[in-house]
Amino acid sequence: MSLLSFQEFLNGLDETLDPSPSPPPPLLRPRKPSPKFPEDVLSTIFDVFTSFDFHNLKIAVQVNSFLYNRYQPKLYRYISLKSNNVGDFQLHATLNLATSDTGLPPRRNRDRFLNLCHSITHLEIDDEEASQQIVQVLVSKDLRSSQTLFRKVEYLILRNGFLGFLQKIDYHAFDGSLHSKRVVQLLGRYLKPKHLCVENLRAYDKKNPKSPEIWKLEILKSHWNLDSMTFHHDIGSTRIIFTGVPLQKFFLAYLAGASPSVLMPSTEDNIGNDQTRVQIHQDSPDHTVGISVDLQRRIRGQDVMVFEDRSMGECVCCSSSRSRLEDVISIRR
Numbered sequence: 001m002s003l004l005s006f007q008e009f010l011n012g013l014d015e016t017l018d019p020s021p022s023p024p025p026p027l028l029r030p031r032k033p034s035p036k037f038p039e040d041v042l043s044t045i046f047d048v049f050t051s052f053d054f055h056n057l058k059i060a061v062q063v064n065s066f067l068y069n070r071y072q073p074k075l076y077r078y079i080s081l082k083s084n085n086v087g088d089f090q091l092h093a094t095l096n097l098a099t100s101d102t103g104l105p106p107r108r109n110r111d112r113f114l115n116l117c118h119s120i121t122h123l124e125i126d127d128e129e130a131s132q133q134i135v136q137v138l139v140s141k142d143l144r145s146s147q148t149l150f151r152k153v154e155y156l157i158l159r160n161g162f163l164g165f166l167q168k169i170d171y172h173a174f175d176g177s178l179h180s181k182r183v184v185q186l187l188g189r190y191l192k193p194k195h196l197c198v199e200n201l202r203a204y205d206k207k208n209p210k211s212p213e214i215w216k217l218e219i220l221k222s223h224w225n226l227d228s229m230t231f232h233h234d235i236g237s238t239r240i241i242f243t244g245v246p247l248q249k250f251f252l253a254y255l256a257g258a259s260p261s262v263l264m265p266s267t268e269d270n271i272g273n274d275q276t277r278v279q280i281h282q283d284s285p286d287h288t289v290g291i292s293v294d295l296q297r298r299i300r301g302q303d304v305m306v307f308e309d310r311s312m313g314e315c316v317c318c319s320s321s322r323s324r325l326e327d328v329i330s331i332r333r
Contacts, residue, residue, distance in 0.1 A: 039066060046071070073119035082126030082161070086133045097143040110144070117149040122317060123191070127161030131187065132178045138190045147190055155317035156193040160200050166213035167202070180212070184220040196226055196245075197317040200233045207238045209268045214240055218266055221245075230315040241295055242266045244274055249315065252282040260288040263304075265295055273297050281307045 037045070046067055050057045057075055061068045081089055096113035125131050137146050170179035202213065209215060221242070228247040231239075237259045239250050243266060250261075261280055276298045280289065289304050 042066070043070065050074075072116065076116050076119050078122040078124070079120050080124040080126060081130040081134060082159075083129040086130040090133045090137055093137045093140075093143055093146060093149070097146055099142060099144055114145060114149070118152050120150060120153055122155045122157065123150055123153045123193075124157040124159065125162050126159040128165035128180075131162055131165065131183050135178060135183050135186045139186060150191055153191055154194045155197065156191060156195070157197040157317055158199060163198065163200060163202070163213055166216045167211075169212065181216060181219065184216045188220045188223055192224060194225070194227045195316050196221060196224075196229045197315055198229065198231050200235075201231055201240065202235070204235065207236070207240050207264070209266055214266050218242065228316060230317070232315070237262055239263050239278070239280070240266050241276060241278065241299070245276065246274065247277050247279070249279045250281065251315070252280065255283065258284050260290060262290045262292065263295055263299060264292050275299075276303065278304045279307065280305070281309075283308065 046060050046063075050060050050071060057071055060071050061075055092113060096109050125134065137143060138149065140146055166180050166184070168180055170181050196217075198217070201207065202211065207214065221244075226245045228249065229242060229245045230249045230251070232251045233253045234250045235253045239261050241248060241263050252261075263278060276295075278289075278299060280287065285308055287306050287308070289306060291299050291301075291304070
């Protein structure tokens with residue numbers, strides 16, 4: 001039995017896909033029509049096809065509308081927004097959601113954009129510009145339903161550029177601009193994740209409740225009910241423990257495990273008595289952990305676990321998403 005060409009395979013998937021206009025090669029016998037697969041058979045074939053490789057998933061959503069609707073939520077589950085692509089996100093939001101004197105955009109376009117955004121479970125914010133433009137979209141009164149675009153986000157990942165933005169002092173806090181404190185206030189209002197992942201809390205070990213990025217992260221999550229937080233590439237010896245988060249994981253920077261860890265509260269008044277579990281993943285065989293007096297009501301010795309082998313623990317957002325670069329989908333025009 002001869003193999004179907006890829007074009008013949010596509011023709012069998014969707015009647016709207018016409019064969020190539022080039023003349024067929026001479027045949028010794030009459031050519032049989034290409035098969036038309038029922039949707040249940042088509043689903044079975046592509047469920048297997050898309051399970052092998054993320055690239056196959058991107059192919060599947062381009063075949064026809066049936067497969068697009070089936071696999072689109074999985075394809076756009078992980079979105080990374082940064083300065084070089086957030087403008088496209090803002091443009092699409094404006095084109096598909098903006099109201100005008102002539103009325104609303106076509107319903108089909110609006111629904112497709114909303115469905116795409118509502119399928120996002122992992123949102124990565126890379127830098128200052130991305131965070132500001134996301135907020136501009138979320139708060140806009142001219143964009144219908146924009147406040148709910150990220151309602152399904154469960155995992156929020158904050159990259160170094162955004163943490164650097166939080167470290168800035170807001171000299172113009174009352175001029176109406178989107179300074180960092182205002183950005184975290186608004187993100188905290190319109191997002192409700194269950195896990196917060198922080199790439200690098202601070203580039204040097206001077207962490208205390210007065211550090212801008214620390215008290216701004218407290219503002220960001222103040223109305224959330226987080227299950228966990230993860231801190232990657234944590235340097236120095238100070239581990240900041242945030243309020244109201246039952247599980248906090250630290251993946252220490254290379255060789256940082258050579259120094260003992262000291263757990264310190266994120267606020268000076270150490271609000272709350274919620275029990276907190278701490279996991280520290282590092283590369284030293286003799287790593288020790290000290291607990292600040294201010295935290296001893298919340299953290300007992302048995303609540304702290306130290307792992308020498310980094311592979312023994314995973315960040316829930318990194319393990320739940322595809323971490324390879326080619327698997328991170330960015331919104332593009």
